[in-house]
Amino acid sequence: MTGYARLRRSSPDGEVVLSIKAVNHRGLDIHFHLPPDFDPYEHSIRAVVRRLVSRGHLEIRASYKRNADDAEAQLNLPMLDAYVAAWRLSAERHGITAEPDLSGALRLPGMLSPGTDRDPEASMEKFLCELTEDTVKELNIFREREGHDTLAVLLDRNAHIRAAVARVGDIRSRAMPAFQARMRERLADILSGAQLDPQRIVQEAAILADRSDIGEEIARLGIHTGELEKLLNAAGEVGKKLDFLLQEMNRETNTMLSKTNGIGEQGLTITETALGIKADIEKIREQSLNLE
Structure with a gap:
């Protein structure tokens, strides 16, 4: 049966819009149109769909808009302050007038991090699977x-x-x-x-x-x-x-x-x-x- 469902939901990292369009097909044929950030989760999303839908040609599309403050939330400010302080102390001791290399600082291990104790990949995978399940349920209501x-x-x-x-x-x-x-x-x-x-x-x-x-x-x-x-x-x-x-x-x-x-x-x-x-x-x- 044909059908359509679309849900918009906010994740810890941004807003996701997921839509599913279904048309008649003898078997189950799933096509994904996902942003690159979601590529690692396609297999998990597919498993959710296969569990809830038995047949049809499905077009699954998603858009992802990161939170505006996402970059600031991931910056390790104490580590950056320590880096700048160490740079200036070394510059004063050795008579160097150059400013700290912020580009190099951002490449240091641990300078950019999720800023939270959660595992970002596991959290996003769980979020997308739940969103997919809810969207498929809406689709099935339409088809029913x-x-x-x-x-x-x-x-x-x-x-x-x-x-x-x-x-x-x-x-x-x-x-x-x-x-x-x-x-x-x-x-x-x-x-x-x-x-x-x-x-x-x-x-x-x-x-x-x-x-x-x-x-x-x-x-x-x-x-x-x-x-x-x-x-x-x-x-x-x-x-x-x-x-x-x-x-x-x-x-x-x-x-x-x-x-x-x-x-x-x-x-x-x-x-x-x-x-x-x-x-x-x-x-x-x-x-x-x-x-x-």
């Missing part, structure tokens, strides 16, 4: 809401199909005289000028009936619509089962269409109705791609 809307559309389409199948059944009943007349004509063609075994005549009649009557297709489509409703309301992943069932429904409809010739106006009405059924089946198939 969309899923409910999609389910309602699919159930409505299935109801259309069930009603159409019932109409076809009613039309078939009214078309039986035309159907029987066609059967008689075909049997007359078979029997004309030929001496056939009575058993052969029965077999030919059965074959003609099977090739012309749509009663079985109507019955099976009715059963399939009931199974489709159960499947749509079932929990868990139903993609493969749904795809198979829709293929069967489409096959029954195609068979129905192949049997409606030669029964007059009722046949045309059945054809139009069956084409509508096929259209609804295709719409269900397209919309079902949004379901997990």
Whole structure:
């Protein structure tokens, strides 16, 4: 299912904005667009996403704005004061007038530090994982809401199909005289000028009936619509089962269409109705791609 979520949150070192956009995909495909500072944490973020999302193409983007006072907070001022004092004492003792080399001072080990007892990398990793989890939860809420809307559309389409199948059944009943007349004509063609075994005549009649009557297709489509409703309301992943069932429904409809010739106006009405059924089946198939 498609979805979007975006959260903004302040860390000890700055502000982070994380967004996740999801579109349909058979598997789970994650693409990251992170600032260089976050590269070491991509694996941990990915693990959080995989734990909470089973499928979809996800675009994960983050922006990072450091705190304005971050550089000052990391400067070891006592060490710098000691360095400047030592420089000036040495300069006075040896008669040197040069000023302290602050550039060199900043490169000394320990001069620049986090300024706190916390481990900055561990702290940022924990912060990003928590932010990712919260953002994914917002995404899943969005996708769940969309899923409910999609389910309602699919159930409505299935109801259309069930009603159409019932109409076809009613039309078939009214078309039986035309159907029987066609059967008689075909049997007359078979029997004309030929001496056939009575058993052969029965077999030919059965074959003609099977090739012309749509009663079985109507019955099976009715059963399939009931199974489709159960499947749509079932929990868990139903993609493969749904795809198979829709293929069967489409096959029954195609068979129905192949049997409606030669029964007059009722046949045309059945054809139009069956084409509508096929259209609804295709719409269900397209919309079902949004379901997990």
